[in-house]
Amino acid sequence: MTTYILQALILSAITVSIAAAVQPFNIGVNYGMLGDDILDAIEVVKILKMYSIDNLRILAPDHATLEALRKSNIKLCLGIRNEDLPYLATRQKDMNEWFAENVQPYVEDVIFSYITVGHETIPSDYAPFILPVMQDLQTLLHSHGLDSIKVSTVISTATLGTSSPPSHGIFSTETRVTMIDVLKFLKNTNSPLLINVYPYFVVAEDPVNVRLDYALFTAKDVVVKDGNLSYYNMFEAIVDSFFWAMEKEGFSDVEVVISESGWPSAGNGNLTTPEMAYTYNYHFVRRVQNFGTPKRPQASLEGFIYELFNENRKGTTVEQNFGIMYPNKQPVYPLSINQLFPSFNK
Numbered sequence: 001m002t003t004y005i006l007q008a009l010i011l012s013a014i015t016v017s018i019a020a021a022v023q024p025f026n027i028g029v030n031y032g033m034l035g036d037d038i039l040d041a042i043e044v045v046k047i048l049k050m051y052s053i054d055n056l057r058i059l060a061p062d063h064a065t066l067e068a069l070r071k072s073n074i075k076l077c078l079g080i081r082n083e084d085l086p087y088l089a090t091r092q093k094d095m096n097e098w099f100a101e102n103v104q105p106y107v108e109d110v111i112f113s114y115i116t117v118g119h120e121t122i123p124s125d126y127a128p129f130i131l132p133v134m135q136d137l138q139t140l141l142h143s144h145g146l147d148s149i150k151v152s153t154v155i156s157t158a159t160l161g162t163s164s165p166p167s168h169g170i171f172s173t174e175t176r177v178t179m180i181d182v183l184k185f186l187k188n189t190n191s192p193l194l195i196n197v198y199p200y201f202v203v204a205e206d207p208v209n210v211r212l213d214y215a216l217f218t219a220k221d222v223v224v225k226d227g228n229l230s231y232y233n234m235f236e237a238i239v240d241s242f243f244w245a246m247e248k249e250g251f252s253d254v255e256v257v258i259s260e261s262g263w264p265s266a267g268n269g270n271l272t273t274p275e276m277a278y279t280y281n282y283h284f285v286r287r288v289q290n291f292g293t294p295k296r297p298q299a300s301l302e303g304f305i306y307e308l309f310n311e312n313r314k315g316t317t318v319e320q321n322f323g324i325m326y327p328n329k330q331p332v333y334p335l336s337i338n339q340l341f342p343s344f345n346k
Helices: 002-011 041-050 063-068 082-090 092-102 127-143 176-189 199-205 234-248 274-288
Strands: 027-030 055-058 075-080 111-119 150-155 160-162 193-196 224-226 229-231 256-261 303-305
Touching: 041 063, 075 082, 082 092, 082 111, 082 127, 092 127, 111 127, 127 150, 127 176, 150 176, 150 256, 160 234, 176 193, 193 234, 199 234, 229 234, 234 256, 234 274, 274 303
Parallel strands: 027 055, 027 303, 055 075, 075 111, 111 150, 150 193, 193 256, 256 303
Antiparallel strands: 224 229
16 A cells, blocks of 8 residues: 555656656655654655655754665755754854765765755744855855755745735845845756745635635636746745746846645544545646746746655644654555556666
8 A cells, every 4th residue: 555655655756658757757755854763764665766756855864864775865955954054154164074074975875855944943043144154155055066066945925015916925024134045046056946836735724715626626617827937836826926936136047946745634624634635745746857937837847745754753743744654654645556646767
């Protein structure tokens, strides 16, 4: 059962054709560890390789995970913890030590795709430290010939002052100056902005007025008409609100990566069922395999499902139930083989 569920989530975006076989596979998973009996990193890497998942994201350095990834050809998005930003931004010695401990020993055997400086720290008291850490880290990477590793940060819709309709997307007064500085850095280094996109929370906040099918990718009609742009799903609308906000500040050429997106399978009544969680992730996987959004039809999207396992030590019941698997490797979604797409061998 586990095999078929994960194949549906990770492989359903691929049509059975020669053309699909040569397309890049742009889905990864988040590996959180705040749960009892979470599988260790060696087992996680086995799962990723079994299902041809080539991208993994962790929020902070974990040496067991870094060791397990050696020679795996799995690309890693590595985060720097928010609480580490103040001292990394003000003491070069600490920045050097962080790099020497968490990156340098692994660069020969681990593929680092991104290093993200902070998680949803704009706006917060940590925001002033983001750019200095990004700059110092970029300098270190460059000095070691590691310019292929992209430095970025992870933001949420909290950075936006207005986001609906998408063409009204702007950064808030509180975040605008920081975001402009960050975007200048990203443009100069040809790095993407990492964004967390959660239609679930929009529905949960206003379940009466927000259409569930719009959030779950299942609407058959245009739900939001924004000028000459039509939106059938909220995911694209949120992504485009970021594109509009960046464009209004002069950064129309900065790409985005979806660092987190998912739907909880429990915790909030009839808005959080396993079937809904499966439906959202199934369509999310399909969506990021295709180019573009209504605003940027040629944009290449890359995304990470949130998340691999349920984490029962998270703060709320909803937060504990975003996993596609239980820690015992059993799937969260009760589906039959007839509901799954065919396997795809890369």
